Amino acid sequence: MDVYGLKNCDSCRKAMKELQAAGHAPVLHDVRDTALPEAILDAALARFGADLLNTRSTTWRGLSEAERGGAPRALLQAHPALMKRPLVVSGDEMSLGWKADAQATWLGSAS
Template sequence: MLLYGIKTCDTCRKALKALPNAELVDIRNAGLPEDLLRRAAETFGSALMNTRSTTWRGLSEEERGRDMLALLRDHPLLMKRPLIEDGAALYLGWGKDVQAALAA
């Protein structure tokens, strides 16, 4: 199980603590693999983008209007975290629904 996020994110830390078999991939350093980025965009659509982040607020209106995949390639910290890859399944965030699905 791979957890894509950043090591300083409280939500990612909570998920890692609850998922002892998960391995953190720090997107700040590693970015997101292209195939995973495309799969996540198809699965979650615009929910993949965190428009409440400080990175988002720092973008100009012109930047914000760019294609979502291009923005996430250039600014991986715009992704809602964590993105969890468990085999073929993808999960986004660390809400009650994701916690319940991964606890089973």
């Protein structure tokens, strides 16, 4: 199980802790240190589209209007911290964020 996010992100840390407590063996990949693999980025964009972008982040607020109008793929490649977090991937299963729906997917019930 792979968790893509930021090591200092509260949601990512919470997800890691809860996944470990549920018996999973998640591995956190900090997208600032290592780019999101192309295959994962493609699958995430196909599944979540523009929702993959965190438009509430300080990174987003720092972008110009012209930059914000760019393609999600290009924005995420140029600014990895723009990705909504965490992106949890295990086999063909994938979830974005750490709200009730993602928790239900990985923990069996909303926590």
